[in-house]
Amino acid sequence: MNNIPVGFDVEQIRRDFPVLDQAVHGHPLAYLDNAATTQKPQAVIDAIVHYYAHDNANVHRGVHALSMRATAQFEAVREKIRVFIHAPSVRECIFVRGATEAINLVANSFARVNLREGDEVLITYMEHHANIVPWQMACDAVGATLRVVPMNVHGDLSLQAFEEKLSKHTRLVAITHASNAIGVINPIKQMVQAAKAYDAVVLVDGAQAAAHLPIDVQDLGCDFYVFSAHKMYGPTGIGVLWGREALLEAMPPYQGGGDMIETVHISHSSYAPLPSKFEAGTPHIAGVIGFGAALDYLRALDSTAVKAHESALLTYATHAIEQLPGFRIIGHVDNKLPIISFVHERVHAHDIGTILDSLGLALRSGHHCAMPLMEFFGVPATTRLSLSFYNTQQEIDRCIEGLQHINRMFA
Amino acid sequence: MDLQALYQEVILDHNRTPRNHHAMPCATCEARGVNPLCGDQLMVYVKLEAGVIQDVSFVGEGCAISQASASLMTEALQGKTEREAHALFEQFHALLTQDDAISDTVMLGKLSVFEGVRAFPARVKCATLAWHALDAALKKDANNNVVSTE
Numbered sequence: 257m258n259n260i261p262v263g264f265d266v267e268q269i270r271r272d273f274p275v276l277d278q279a280v281h282g283h284p285l286a287y288l289d290n291a292a293t294t295q296k297p298q299a300v301i302d303a304i305v306h307y308y309a310h311d312n313a314n315v316h317r318g319v320h321a322l323s324m325r326a327t328a329q330f331e332a333v334r335e336k337i338r339v340f341i342h343a344p345s346v347r348e349c350i351f352v353r354g355a356t357e358a359i360n361l362v363a364n365s366f367a368r369v370n371l372r373e374g375d376e377v378l379i380t381y382m383e384h385h386a387n388i389v390p391w392q393m394a395c396d397a398v399g400a401t402l403r404v405v406p407m408n409v410h411g412d413l414s415l416q417a418f419e420e421k422l423s424k425h426t427r428l429v430a431i432t433h434a435s436n437a438i439g440v441i442n443p444i445k446q447m448v449q450a451a452k453a454y455d456a457v458v459l460v461d462g463a464q465a466a467a468h469l470p471i472d473v474q475d476l477g478c479d480f481y482v483f484s485a486h487k488m489y490g491p492t493g494i495g496v497l498w499g500r501e502a503l504l505e506a507m508p509p510y511q512g513g514g515d516m517i518e519t520v521h522i523s524h525s526s527y528a529p530l531p532s533k534f535e536a537g538t539p540h541i542a543g544v545i546g547f548g549a550a551l552d553y554l555r556a557l558d559s560t561a562v563k564a565h566e567s568a569l570l571t572y573a574t575h576a577i578e579q580l581p582g583f584r585i586i587g588h589v590d591n592k593l594p595i596i597s598f599v600h601e602r603v604h605a606h607d608i609g610t611i612l613d614s615l616g617l618a619l620r621s622g623h624h625c626a627m628p629l630m631e632f633f634g635v636p637a638t639t640r641l642s643l644s645f646y647n648t649q650q651e652i653d654r655c656i657e658g659l660q661h662i663n664r665m666f667a
Numbered sequence: 668m669d670l671q672a673l674y675q676e677v678i679l680d681h682n683r684t685p686r687n688h689h690a691m692p693c694a695t696c697e698a699r700g701v702n703p704l705c706g707d708q709l710m711v712y713v714k715l716e717a718g719v720i721q722d723v724s725f726v727g728e729g730c731a732i733s734q735a736s737a738s739l740m741t742e743a744l745q746g747k748t749e750r751e752a753h754a755l756f757e758q759f760h761a762l763l764t765q766d767d768a769i770s771d772t773v774m775l776g777k778l779s780v781f782e783g784v785r786a787f788p789a790r791v792k793c794a795t796l797a798w799h800a801l802d803a804a805l806k807k808d809a810n811n812n813v814v815s816t817e
Binding site: 605636 | 674679704705707708729731734789790793
């Protein structure tokens with residue numbers, strides 16, 4: 257590869273990720289399923305272990321030392337989140353289980369409360385099921401209509417196609433920043449501007465984008481932004497809902513319980529101010545602390561070198577797959593995350609996945625929780641190669657050899 | 668990982684040219700099988716007369732294992748009684764899931780080629796998809812019966 261940046265030492269980076277150092281079915285593991293979840297650096301694992309070994313206590317409750325330490329660490333991560341997404345205030349950064357819960361929170365506390373019969377929710381064909389089903393459920397409950405923007409044959413969403421679906425009935429737009437299934441990056445800022453011409457509220461699903469793209473919620477102009485830690489080198493079970501303060505203030509709580517109240521009487525309760533209002537119950541404290549360590553880890557990397565490495569791998573892998581007889585890439589666009597979804601003219605994705613697995617290659621095969629997108633492209637499933645900065649050209653070469661082997665097997 | 672044991676020539680052959688791969692307008696019962704894990708779907712049609720399977724066919728797309736399994740199933744079931752079909756499914760399921768091979772290979776015949784699937788637990792559902800659909804079809808004569816492997 258010509259454009260690998262000087263000074264980016266992938267072997268050194270790989271040593272930060274203990275899971276990568278293992279054999280699978282007698283071959284070195286090549287983890288190429290980073291769009292499903294990323295591996296965790298030792299720093300994240302250490303932060304979680306340290307919390308449980310030294311600081312474990314409930315947050316926002318006790319006046320004792322451990323509780324105060326836990327609370328301080330927990331809230332320090334909220335500030336890191338605020339900085340990471342350029343939010344105006346930590347009050348707008350709500351900890352949730354993940355992007356899925358964040359979307360469900362908005363679907364329940366915003367959509368079901370504010371939408372009426374005749375209103376429309378606009379999504380795209382490339383959404384993850386998490387950004388489809390909650391809106392279907394909310395629309396069913398209030399009699400609103402779900403409308404869907406199609407892509408073109410390459411997998412691009414045209415701004416014109418998007419604008420054609422907007423109308424004065426559009427109350428809410430829920431769109432992904434980038435597709436988990438095919439990697440396409442959407443022109444979110446322009447889409448938000450178009451939606452704002454109709455005063456629609458806009459939620460952006462950043463689950464796939466957060467590990468790869470800079471996020472500035474104020475610059476994007478959206479109203480809600482959601483993402484999960486586990487797709488950006490942090491732990492599973494923790495994520496963030498960012499929302500505009502005025503909207504969050506006006507929304508009723510999503511769940512009731514401890515931590516989200518101000519006072520509780522048998523006849524009535526009053527709710528805590530933001531962000532606690534949406535954080536009922538003991539939160540995933542260790543997850544939040546691990547998430548903070550992941551953000552620190554990412555910040556310490558040379559982001560320009562990381563991006564250059566990932567895009568060099570993407571170009572290399574794309575070119576190599578294109579050369580292989582029988583294989584076809586779904587989603588051929590210029591502006592994409594390092595994700596390649598492909599199909600074979602005769603061999604099903606599941607068979608490809610099993611054969612690659614036998615060679616120590618971890619790739620996802622299936623519908624990637626994006627069945628409407630699969631339907632749109634007329635394929636039952638794809639195999640997805642999704643890259644991280646810790647992947648190497650050698651791993652891609654092994655993958656290509658595996659695909660050649662499949663061609664021979666199913667000749 | 669014994670890939671050869673999974674992708675035996677018989678399986679690759681039935682995947683390439685599946686038998687009884689067509690809809691059946693005169694079917695007395697039918698059911699759809701869905702594997703939510705991968706999105707694979709197939710439809711199984713049965714012509715049942717006096718408790719005997721006169722004909723069975725399928726349509727749908729899927730991986731080599733699910734296609735070959737559906738194809739070999741349709742061959743194995745021709746002329747079988749409902750009771751025999753259920754017994755065969757039981758034996759087939761045991762072949763795929765139970766380590767101590769107690770399954771009756773004589774009864775299973777050609778279906779024994781799926782023994783290799785046992786080493787690939789993630790693929791058991793591919794091999795049983797058509798059988799689950801058959802089971803659902805036989806249970807009810809209603810159309811648009813849907814069964815999921817989950």
